[in-house]
Amino acid sequence: MFAIAALTLFRLWATAQFDLVPDEAYYWLWSRVPSAGYYDHPPMIAWWIWISTHIFGDTLLGVRALAVVSVFVTSMAVYGIADELFDDNRIARMAAIWLNAMLLIGLAVIFATPDAPSTMFWALTLWVLARLRRTGNPRLWLLIGLLAGLGCVSKYTNLFLGPGILLWLVIDPKARPWRSSPWTLLGGGVAILAFSPVLIWNAEHGWISFAKQFGRLADQHVGLSFFAEFLAGQLGLLNPVIAIFVGVAIWHLSREPRKIISSPLTFLILLNGPIVAYMTIHALHDRVHANWLAPAYPALAILAAVAANRASGVTHLRRLSYWVTPVGIGLSSLVLLCFATPFGRHFPWGSPADNVLGWREFSTQVEDMRQRSGAGWIATTDYGLTGELAFEIKGSRLVQQIVDRQRFFFETPDASLIEKPGLLVVRISENRLGHYMNCFQSSAPLGILNRQAGKRVIESYVVLKVDGARKDILSNGCNPT
Structure with missing residues (x-):
């Protein structure tokens, strides 16, 4: 965890050196007038920027501070999820570090956009669900509802966690006690209560935010080029080496039919399955931006870490795992360092980094x-x-x-x-x-x-x-x- 803390300090310094992404500047405008809703998204990122700019001023650090810290919190949540599910410190440590080796996390979620709180609250909700699965403490449903509701206040994408929880309740034998429990309903009530300011704001504004986001469902075109773009984008931003280990984890799980229903890996797949399935199907008809799948990345980091630990006796996979951190954290840190220095501000080639130049x-x-x-x-x-x-x-x-x-x-x-x-x-x-x-x-x-x-x-x-x-x-x- 010391390494992740040091990486967080580096990211705080680096992101305070280069200009805002246009979307960040737009969300900064939101933060000048805190509200329960906005045209494009729910309000959580505006609230975060309002808090951090009141601490650090209207500066680059002030805008981005909580987003960068949220990746540290998400890393702790990933460690906690893996520790609850597998009771293996090695898997937990590797999963937390590999989350930071994902290029989407290291080069996108650290910016002040809705993806930062969305991913953090999704991961925290999974952590408490994993604790519930292990301990059976019914009061945890109240915290689950609060965190899930705050996730929806961050980004509408987090609504997909609801169907994931329902799938887990129906399929996993360990969830049987909660299928008819009043605590489960109370958790759902807390989630709706936490999300209610956004619902009320939308009702008062003609449901304009919902229409903006969910209107994408009606604007579709058939084209496999979108699907190819989606796969290529996820492969790159996930970290190609991590993507291989995610595939290995799913392959191994499919070869254990007797254990598959109650497996901890199945727990993760069920909770994240609806968002992954929807984005995959949507990519068959329209463009899916790579960051839309960000909330699923913490679970994918754990799947990859489990596969790497279980395949430690396989020489070529063990050697491949050594490349995850240098490729992911090394490359993302090098990019941040580049653009935090005068060299980055004179970058000679066009790239997505033009947004901050x-x-x-x-x-x-x-x-x-x-x-x-x-x-x-x-x-x-x-x-x-x-x-x-x-x-x-x-x-x-x-x-x-x-x-x-x-x-x-x-x-x-x-x-x-x-x-x-x-x-x-x-x-x-x-x-x-x-x-x-x-x-x-x-x-x-x-x-x-x-x-x-x-x-x-x-x-x-x-x-x-x-x-x-x-x-x-x-x-x-x-x-x-």
């Missing part, structure tokens, strides 16, 4: 242009750009998005802003500049600004001074007839 310098240029032009506010057309400019300029009230205003139900913008000239900043790649200009009485181009990594241009933006905005632009958005 160049925002500070670009925002400074935008603010300088605003002041020189006499503009009283900044109009944007992308939620990520809105968040980045607001965070870097430290003027969230001055930066207002003029499209998709439903994303900003949580704030009450200053209506007097539109009486002043503004600065319109639009990505050239949008190809909708003419559409946006129709929402103002006059406009004058001021130039083009580039967001760069060193000399490499990541994205170009056209900047215009605009005046005479439509009266409803900060309520209904830019929707010219």
Whole structure:
């Protein structure tokens, strides 16, 4: 555990050195106005950022601190789950370390997005369920319900844990005492109570958040290319070596039909089966983003650790296991170190890391242009750009998005802003500049600004001074007839 604590301290330092991902900046905007719900997701990440920025200020560390610490907590939960299920310290230690060797955990869940609390509360719920399975203490259902409910307050993906618990209750003989127990119902009641603020908020806002997320079910296209992308993404982000051991664990379990129903591995598979099954089926019809499966990763780390320990006598598998930590933790730490130094800020090739590059310098240029032009506010057309400019300029009230205003139900913008000239900043790649200009009485181009990594241009933006905005632009958005 000392190694994971040291790794956590390194991650806290490294993530405080490079710019926010656009989504993080957007969630930071949420945290300025704490609410029981938002257009895109439940509110937990906004609450976390509100807490951490009140401790560390509106800084990079302030935004990301709890997300990074949550990976440490998740690692402890993985250790606890494995210890409860197998009573083997070696498996527990390996599982906790291998969780951190998963590239999705080390390079994505450490950022301030809903995946951080979602994964942590999922793992903590499994830990208490494993304790319940071993000890039979009925009062644990109350804690299970609380943790599961908080998971759903983090991300709607955590709703899949409910069907997983039902599968375990129906199939595992060890769960028989709880099938008709009032404690089980009480746990479910606590979960609903914990989730109720999100339900109430959605009811008051026309179920807009549910419609946003669950509307994906109706927007589907048949295409195996999505499935291939899904498999390739999971193989890479899981850590290819860990993926092999997960397969070995499932293969060994299938060869023990007499033990399969009550096996600890089956316990993990049942609880995580619904989310894995749904994402797999969904990938046959539409794109599944790699991070959507993050809550299942703690269980997969345990499956892999069990397989590695049971295959220790097999020479080639034992040698393969030696590569997990160097490949996973070594590579993710090297990437973080790279982008925490000046070299990363001048990275010569395009990559997903472009999301954290160049925002500070670009925002400074935008603010300088605003002041020189006499503009009283900044109009944007992308939620990520809105968040980045607001965070870097430290003027969230001055930066207002003029499209998709439903994303900003949580704030009450200053209506007097539109009486002043503004600065319109639009990505050239949008190809909708003419559409946006129709929402103002006059406009004058001021130039083009580039967001760069060193000399490499990541994205170009056209900047215009605009005046005479439509009266409803900060309520209904830019929707010219």
